[in-house]
Amino acid sequence: MPSVPYAELHPSLGGLLAGVEAEIARVWETESGFLNAAVRRTLSGRGKRLRPLLTLLAAESAGGAREGTIRFAAVAEVVHTASLVHDDVVDGALSRRGRRSAKAAWGNKISVLLGDYLIARAFIRLAEGDSDDLALELAEVARQMCDGQILEMRLTGRIISEDQYLRIVRAKTGSLFGLCGKAGVMTGRGEAETAAALQQFGQHFGLAFQIADDILDLVGSNGRSGKSQGKDLRERKFTLPLILAAQSGRDVRGRLQAILKAEKITGRSLREAQQFARSTRALERSWEAVHASLGRAREALAGVPESSAKQALLALAGERFPLPVMQ
Secondary structure, three states: OOOOOHHHHOOOHHHHHHHHHHHHHHHHHOOOHHHHHHHHHHHOOOOOOHHHHHHHHHHHOOOOOOHHHHHHHHHHHHHHHHHHHHHHHHHOOOEEOOEEOHHHHHHHHHHHHHHHHHHHHHHHHHHOOOOHHHHHHHHHHHHHHHHHHHHHHHHOOOOOOHHHHHHHHHHHHHHHHHHHHHHHHHHOOOOHHHHHHHHHHHHHHHHHHHHHHHHHHHHOOOOOOOOOOOHHHHOOOOOHHHHHHHOOOHHHHHHHHHHHHOOOOOHHHHHHHHHHHHHOOHHHHHHHHHHHHHHHHHHHOOOOOOOHHHHHHHHHOOOOOOOOOOO
8 A cells, every 4th residue: 555645646635735844844834943943844854635635625625725735734734743742741652753753852741731732823823814613623622622632631541442443533533534624625715515525535534544553553554553563552552453353252352452551562472463453354444444535525425516636535535545654
């Protein structure tokens, strides 16, 4: 499953994404000293920029990206990055996007404040444009992301249900992807029906992306992942492949429960969990869930007017689905 070459998706993406990067850079260029260096290091990581990409393509499918589109695309990436900074504090993660996390570099206290600062700057920038409705919707998405994070924390160390897992993923990942689709159409001055369709597309696409990321966290991605293999399990998080494996019988469930409750999750325990995921077809079923979500994303675009941007979105949720090894 190759990563997506953005330049081949749509002819305008190169210039538009360059505009998003310039907008993101404004966040650290307005500061000096330590804050400048910390924000620059945090925002210039090797992320996929999928949320800006979705925002831009949604706008292009509805009349064209405008200044407000570029602004929101950058704001969405800044909010997403802030959530990762906070996640790393909660999870005790020492690496992010292939390098040391903010937590590893500066500790918990500065990392929490850095994440707060990024969120504040994002909303300030959004308020500087004519985006009152989007600011309110982004605040609601931020609330949902917090809800998802809190639920995940409360359920850490347990074998959770598939419904609980999907609730977490929709809140933590699907909600922001959905708003990016809607915001792209709104800032591109498209129709309300198109905005609703792109919001659904984003929600389903985000769900597929997160499930795929969780699968690759468990079984690896041939060295292309930006996080260590088995990170979720070592943090006592139960993701879809192991949830489905646990449904296969009491013996497997009991052994997985023992792994979760062990004082230390070793490499041997990880290999055992991987084997359970494979032998019970849980891994195969998890990929089926990814492709089902991508199918629903494509279906959401059925009523969207034909355009090269719509075709790019269909490709992004089809043969060009990106290998989700970096968030």
